[in-house]
Amino acid sequence: MIRKVTPQELNAMLHKGTVRFQYIKNDGSIREANGTLMNDVVKANLRGGVSTVKDAGYTSYFDIDKQAFRCFSESKLVGVVEG
Numbered sequence: 001m002i003r004k005v006t007p008q009e010l011n012a013m014l015h016k017g018t019v020r021f022q023y024i025k026n027d028g029s030i031r032e033a034n035g036t037l038m039n040d041v042v043k044a045n046l047r048g049g050v051s052t053v054k055d056a057g058y059t060s061y062f063d064i065d066k067q068a069f070r071c072f073s074e075s076k077l078v079g080v081v082e083g
Contacts, residue, residue: 001082007059007074011037014061022078030078033070035061 002022005013013019014037025031037060060071 002079003082004079005077007077010077010080011059013080014038018064020081022081023072024076024078025072031072032081033061034064035070036064037061 005021010019010021014035017038018034018036020032020034022030022032057074058071059074059077060069062068063070
């Protein structure tokens with residue numbers, strides 16, 4: 001089940017823990033991500049690289065599965081995966 005959230009709500013959730021969410025990639029496919037922005041988790045798993053996207057309208061997150069930072073356009077957010 002997908003629950004609609006705003007980009008701001010997702011950002012707050014990412015700072016509190018790991019979140020499974022979906023967004024539409026540039027090629028039109030749906031990406032299901034498992035991400036976080038919790039400092040201790042990012043520092044424990046980071047093996048080089050940092051988030052370089054600071055532009056308004058984009059959400060950056062640390063991808064738990066890929067062990068790297070990713071970003072997407074906030075207008076492409078589908079929602080949070082529940083259940």
